[in-house]
Amino acid sequence: MNTPIDCQQLVAAVGDAIIASDANGAIVLWNPGAERMFGHTEQEALGQSLDLITPERLRNRHWEGYNKSMATGTTKYGNDLLRVPALHKDGRAMSIAFTVAMLFTPEQKVSAVIAVIRDETTRFNDDRALRKRLAELESQLAAAK
Numbered sequence: 079m080n081t082p083i084d085c086q087q088l089v090a091a092v093g094d095a096i097i098a099s100d101a102n103g104a105i106v107l108w109n110p111g112a113e114r115m116f117g118h119t120e121q122e123a124l125g126q127s128l129d130l131i132t133p134e135r136l137r138n139r140h141w142e143g144y145n146k147s148m149a150t151g152t153t154k155y156g157n158d159l160l161r162v163p164a165l166h167k168d169g170r171a172m173s174i175a176f177t178v179a180m181l182f183t184p185e186q187k188v189s190a191v192i193a194v195i196r197d198e199t200t201r202f203n204d205d206r207a208l209r210k211r212l213a214e215l216e217s218q219l220a221a222a223k
Contacts, residue, residue, distance in 0.1 A: 095195040098181075101148050101188050103128050103141070115174075115197050117167030131164050133171065148188050153178055161198065173202035 089096050089107070095115045098107035108123040116123075116131050123130060132140050147153045155178045164172040176195040183189045 092194075095197075096192065097123075097128075097131075097195065098190045098192040099128055100190055103144055105130065106190060107192070112195070115166075115172075115195065116164070122167075131166075133163050133165050136163065144191075147180070147191065151180060151182065151186065151188050153180060153191075156180070161202075164195075171199075172197060173199045 089109045092109065093111055095112035096107065096109040097105060097112050100106050105123050105126050105128065108118070108120045110120075112123065113119055118126075118130060128140070128144070129137055155176070157177070159175050159177060161173065161175045164174040166172055174195050175198045176193045178194075179192045180188055181190040181192065
């Protein structure tokens with residue numbers, strides 16, 4: 079038996095952030111997961127630029143890639159996970175990982191980009207601490223020789 083899926087309920091129930099932006103980069107979908115992750119309410123986010131969660135130092139690079147994807151209708155991040163810094167409403171830095179899906183009009187023009195995002199800040203910080211500790215131990219071992 080095929081039970082129809084309520085996509086609005088699905089988007090609202092998913093624990094990861096789901097954010098969609100239009101061809102100009104304005105946010106058109108902001109699920110409860112995005113609100114929990116980034117701190118902005120849906121009302122605060124809708125209509126805003128993706129600069130809302132993009133650190134200032136990375137905005138030019140972000141928009142270059144975004145505009146290229148809009149022009150070509152392709153992205154390598156549909157299957158490949160992209161890991162980048164992000165910005166929480168309170169100003170703290172975050173580490174996120176996401177994939178994107180591009181949606182098209184009947185004329186095959188990009189109408190929206192949807193990102194499914196996971197907060198990897200804890201994992202990123204743990205990895206950094208482990209790499210630092212490994213470097214310290216390697217240094218101690220080299221000094222003992």
